[in-house]
Amino acid sequence: MLEIKNLHVKIADEDAEILKGIDLVVPKGEVHAIMGPNGSGKSTLAYVLAGREDYEVTDGDILWNGESILEMAPDERAAKGVFLAFQYPMEIPGVAGLTFLRTAANAVRKKRGQEELTTPGFMKLVKEKAAELNIDVEMLKRPVNVGFSGGEKKRSEILQMAMLEPSLCVLDETDSGLDIDALRIVSDGVNALRSPERAMLVITHYQRLLNHIVPDKVHVLAYGKIRKSGGKELALELEKSGYAEFQKDAA
Amino acid sequence: MNVAVMKTKAEMTLAETFGSVAEALPGGAEVKAARAAAIGRFAAGGLPHRRIEEWKYTDLRGVMKDALPVAVGDETKTTIADVIVAMGAIGRIDAPRFVLVNGRYRKDLSNLSGASGITVTPLSEKLAEGDASGLDATDEDRGASALLALNAAYVSDGAVIEVKDGTKLDLPLLVVHVRAGAVPQLSVGRNRIVVGKGATVTIAEIFVAVPGSTVDGQVNSASEVQLGEGASLSHIKVATDLGSVTHLANWLVELGGESSYRAFQYTSSVGVARNQLRATFKGEHAKLDISGVFLGRKSEHIDTTLFVDHAVPHGESRELFKGVLDGEARGIFQGKVIVRPDAQKTDGKQMAQALMLSETAEFDSKPELEIYADDVVCGHGSTAAELDHDLLFYLRARGIPLDQARALLIQSFIGEAIAKVDNTALREALMEEAETWLASSAAKSV
Numbered sequence: 176m177l178e179i180k181n182l183h184v185k186i187a188d189e190d191a192e193i194l195k196g197i198d199l200v201v202p203k204g205e206v207h208a209i210m211g212p213n214g215s216g217k218s219t220l221a222y223v224l225a226g227r228e229d230y231e232v233t234d235g236d237i238l239w240n241g242e243s244i245l246e247m248a249p250d251e252r253a254a255k256g257v258f259l260a261f262q263y264p265m266e267i268p269g270v271a272g273l274t275f276l277r278t279a280a281n282a283v284r285k286k287r288g289q290e291e292l293t294t295p296g297f298m299k300l301v302k303e304k305a306a307e308l309n310i311d312v313e314m315l316k317r318p319v320n321v322g323f324s325g326g327e328k329k330r331s332e333i334l335q336m337a338m339l340e341p342s343l344c345v346l347d348e349t350d351s352g353l354d355i356d357a358l359r360i361v362s363d364g365v366n367a368l369r370s371p372e373r374a375m376l377v378i379t380h381y382q383r384l385l386n387h388i389v390p391d392k393v394h395v396l397a398y399g400k401i402r403k404s405g406g407k408e409l410a411l412e413l414e415k416s417g418y419a420e421f422q423k424d425a426a
Numbered sequence: 427m428n429v430a431v432m433k434t435k436a437e438m439t440l441a442e443t444f445g446s447v448a449e450a451l452p453g454g455a456e457v458k459a460a461r462a463a464a465i466g467r468f469a470a471g472g473l474p475h476r477r478i479e480e481w482k483y484t485d486l487r488g489v490m491k492d493a494l495p496v497a498v499g500d501e502t503k504t505t506i507a508d509v510i511v512a513m514g515a516i517g518r519i520d521a522p523r524f525v526l527v528n529g530r531y532r533k534d535l536s537n538l539s540g541a542s543g544i545t546v547t548p549l550s551e552k553l554a555e556g557d558a559s560g561l562d563a564t565d566e567d568r569g570a571s572a573l574l575a576l577n578a579a580y581v582s583d584g585a586v587i588e589v590k591d592g593t594k595l596d597l598p599l600l601v602v603h604v605r606a607g608a609v610p611q612l613s614v615g616r617n618r619i620v621v622g623k624g625a626t627v628t629i630a631e632i633f634v635a636v637p638g639s640t641v642d643g644q645v646n647s648a649s650e651v652q653l654g655e656g657a658s659l660s661h662i663k664v665a666t667d668l669g670s671v672t673h674l675a676n677w678l679v680e681l682g683g684e685s686s687y688r689a690f691q692y693t694s695s696v697g698v699a700r701n702q703l704r705a706t707f708k709g710e711h712a713k714l715d716i717s718g719v720f721l722g723r724k725s726e727h728i729d730t731t732l733f734v735d736h737a738v739p740h741g742e743s744r745e746l747f748k749g750v751l752d753g754e755a756r757g758i759f760q761g762k763v764i765v766r767p768d769a770q771k772t773d774g775k776q777m778a779q780a781l782m783l784s785e786t787a788e789f790d791s792k793p794e795l796e797i798y799a800d801d802v803v804c805g806h807g808s809t810a811a812e813l814d815h816d817l818l819f820y821l822r823a824r825g826i827p828l829d830q831a832r833a834l835l836i837q838s839f840i841g842e843a844i845a846k847v848d849n850t851a852l853r854e855a856l857m858e859e860a861e862t863w864l865a866s867s868a869a870k871s872v
Binding site: 225226227228248249250252253254258259261264265267268269270274275278279280282283286318335339 | 823827830838
């Protein structure tokens, strides 16, 4: 279970608060969506969950399975099962996709006390997962994300997610830059990972993604706070009314 | 400019001891005369110093304070096992090798089987026969004349490599310069490489030290290279001397028409290194690709100074150097490209990049393009940067620990240059050397 308690965050070296007291609980087995206007702090929340150092938590806590993760380095969080699918996946020139996937998968396995993957074992797994996401394994021999289209980069993120077998998936605007077909493939990939043991936080600006990845709950994040929570129908309301009412509420 | 300069102790010793040392060096009367003329040229100018533009970052007067005794023969009991250990990952490559220990050819450690189409003769034999060719070589444009003169005066041995026309050899020929023993010395070697028409070969010069040897020493090495028409040479240099050695190397290269010269220079764990390369296009439609990797830590100092002379039209040159600098290491790249008035349709590109792993490391990069022809394409670039923090976060968010993430990014940075090595065995061995270096140093510091 993910528990975010009164989380206050600012950018290191700056004064302005971005997150002003977030309270949120996502039980295992549930998918929660976070929607909100641009600049509301959605991506900041995603980065803080993954442990990016450019942010400073000034108050509150983040608990994953009852344990605070705030003091953990990003790689330790990954080993604990936290996975952030980036809004803008990065290109890593000179590092082949397969090398990257194998290094990452074995790093988390080692920390989790699982056996590391052998070369044949890894190849079998990666072929299987790549096929589900319609990714050509040949593409993974090239440097990570270099020369990939927007859709290919997002599928590559979901492949990484599948390979690392996280228990908390945070998807930051995974729908941005995707056409309808790519959106369906990516959503199918995410849905395949839904399980009673996994919690998911889907961050999006638009309702469209939530037609494919149907959430258990929807939260509206605006001006650094959760302003409203509800069922999946809340996303549809927002699609009609927009975020205007929450901006007026700004504290 | 006429400045009266005081001679340093090292300079005086190098000039004065010539008489007694020369007796012990190989060569008949003509060679002795050429050596004497060379020491005269050296004595006139002395060691290159910071007031010479090409040497402003590498002041040899300051670096070579003491003259070490000149190595005239090898008396160490170096074994083949020592040589293989000294060579690191490259020692595992099964290829013909010509081994010199402390500047002298060691037949018992060499094995040239497999080098079909190639004749390798010890330079000492040529000198003994009175062959003084090349000993008068100078390089005034880049201020290397003094070192070439010192080399000619004191050279003890080297490899004279003749590749017959049309030879095609996949195996690399390894010329291994080994330092061994407890006594710090000045070791002087010289290689001559002539690649016949249409021949394709890989020659690697390896500079290493037997573990446990003195960490001090000086190496002065020169290689003259001539490529015949349509010849193709991949010329690799690896210096991993594991000490505070001063390593001075000069390569003088001439490219025949439609020839292809691919040089790659790997330098790590050397106290002070100056890798100087001069390449001259003698025939049209020749291609030149010079690349390299320099890895420095502590107070190591690695200088790469290139001079590409497009003397004829339709030449193509590519230069790519990548450095990783940690501690208080200093990297220097001086890349001069001259396009002579007749050298139309020249295509030249140059890039030098350094990854700075500490705030106290330094990278000095000086591109110099002199273009006198009007129909050319030339470009250059240079960067010095830290590891990308966003990329590090991305790798760490995937569970890869900091040390490993840093090593992966550094490997990918230098991998682009190492990829220029065509020979698979050498390329993989160099990547392994680089990984070992990273594991022992760079990945650990922040």
